[in-house]
Amino acid sequence: MDKTAELKLDGKTYQLPVVVGTEQERAIDISNLRNETGYITLDDGYANTGSCQSSITFIDGERGILRYRGIPIEELAEKSTFIEVAHLIIFGHLPTSAELRRFSDLLTENELLNEAMKHHFEGFPTQAHPMAILSSMINAASCFYPELFGPDSRNTFVVQAARLLSKVRTIAAYAYRMSRGLPIIYPKPDLKYTANFLHMMFSLPYQEYDLKPEAVKALDLIFLLHADHEQNCSTATVRMVASSRANLFASAAAGVCALWGPLHGGANQAVLEMLEAIHREGDDGSKFIAAAKDKNSGKRLMGFGHRVYKNYDPRAKIIKRVCDQLLEKLHITDPLLDIAKHLEEVALKDPYFIERKLYPNVDFYSGIIMRAIGIPVEMFTVIFAIGRMPGWIANYKEVMEQPHSRIYRPRQVYTGPTLNHYTPIKERK
Numbered sequence: 001m002d003k004t005a006e007l008k009l010d011g012k013t014y015q016l017p018v019v020v021g022t023e024q025e026r027a028i029d030i031s032n033l034r035n036e037t038g039y040i041t042l043d044d045g046y047a048n049t050g051s052c053q054s055s056i057t058f059i060d061g062e063r064g065i066l067r068y069r070g071i072p073i074e075e076l077a078e079k080s081t082f083i084e085v086a087h088l089i090i091f092g093h094l095p096t097s098a099e100l101r102r103f104s105d106l107l108t109e110n111e112l113l114n115e116a117m118k119h120h121f122e123g124f125p126t127q128a129h130p131m132a133i134l135s136s137m138i139n140a141a142s143c144f145y146p147e148l149f150g151p152d153s154r155n156t157f158v159v160q161a162a163r164l165l166s167k168v169r170t171i172a173a174y175a176y177r178m179s180r181g182l183p184i185i186y187p188k189p190d191l192k193y194t195a196n197f198l199h200m201m202f203s204l205p206y207q208e209y210d211l212k213p214e215a216v217k218a219l220d221l222i223f224l225l226h227a228d229h230e231q232n233c234s235t236a237t238v239r240m241v242a243s244s245r246a247n248l249f250a251s252a253a254a255g256v257c258a259l260w261g262p263l264h265g266g267a268n269q270a271v272l273e274m275l276e277a278i279h280r281e282g283d284d285g286s287k288f289i290a291a292a293k294d295k296n297s298g299k300r301l302m303g304f305g306h307r308v309y310k311n312y313d314p315r316a317k318i319i320k321r322v323c324d325q326l327l328e329k330l331h332i333t334d335p336l337l338d339i340a341k342h343l344e345e346v347a348l349k350d351p352y353f354i355e356r357k358l359y360p361n362v363d364f365y366s367g368i369i370m371r372a373i374g375i376p377v378e379m380f381t382v383i384f385a386i387g388r389m390p391g392w393i394a395n396y397k398e399v400m401e402q403p404h405s406r407i408y409r410p411r412q413v414y415t416g417p418t419l420n421h422y423t424p425i426k427e428r429k
Helices: 033-037 073-079 082-091 097-109 117-122 130-142 153-179 193-202 213-225 233-242 248-260 267-280 286-292 314-330 335-349 351-355 362-373 377-401
Strands: 004-009 012-020 026-028 057-060 065-068
Touching (some): 065 073, 065 314, 073 213, 073 314, 082 193, 130 248, 153 248, 153 377, 213 362, 233 248, 248 377, 267 335, 267 377, 314 362, 335 351
Antiparallel strands (some): 004 012, 012 026, 057 065
């Protein structure tokens, strides 16, 4: 017998179906609540509201678990690559050799931007934020593919997914080059995804960028670890826009805008800004940590703790090892990185942070890695967006494939004035 929850309202009893997921997550189905009772639920920030059923990513924040399509993130980080994981997330299974080759070929075929888009880049001021350029240029790129707007767009989904995933890194690299007044560097078809991005970012017309394997691996891992993370702000935004039957590029551009917010995608940037502030004050981090433990100081330790994970962020454990290996291999001398290592050492031993489960999270280490590679702080959120693209594409696909999906339309509890009337301007005080 199916489980139900019982709700008593105004002397009446209502039976609400209970939905159980494959990992035994339980939810009360209230989709008919308003029709049956006249009531809605109020859940500010949707912290207790499931907006969909999804088969892409599973998170257990209490146990520190993250799985893509059922596969633990630890296995994927050790054995896989970003592009293989992108295929897994978008299409639901690890690719065969032939499937991976075809997907990689599609990425290569679609890595160039239409030359007319150069004029769009030139229209932005040099100080424009790369996220503004990224969202704008993703939308602009869609204009060159009229099939996106046709009724048969689902039939070309594989090509459109590869096209978006490939072009987003080209757009990101171009945005960086334009902001620095540097000539655009075209992608090279013989380079793999992440190496090609670094080539477009840092090569010069007269000198190829030295693609250090450790740096390529570290950035590829950052992409992989950010590839999806359940119904976060930007992913929920993508699904919201997709529910209106907007095209894939428009939905992803909306995700970029949501990710741009400092409470979402700006966390790794905030880490570096914190380190820079500590360095300016001549502190090695000790004074800052003492201040962070004082509620009245206004100081907050960025890159520690996580809203979802009440245990150690599983991504942080993985990326910490790669971070340590990269810094050791590159022999980098950087006072900000020294401060970061000091903060990490103290926080991992200090009872104050241990009791509150304020462990270093993925943003802490990814910021350090990008700093070591030479990626400027204003590009950090762009890197996040590139990594999150597979998850956005997969969630878009789920919305489009649901046979009975409706446009997302949350309700509200109105708290404004009651019935009012228009007052002519001469009578207003």
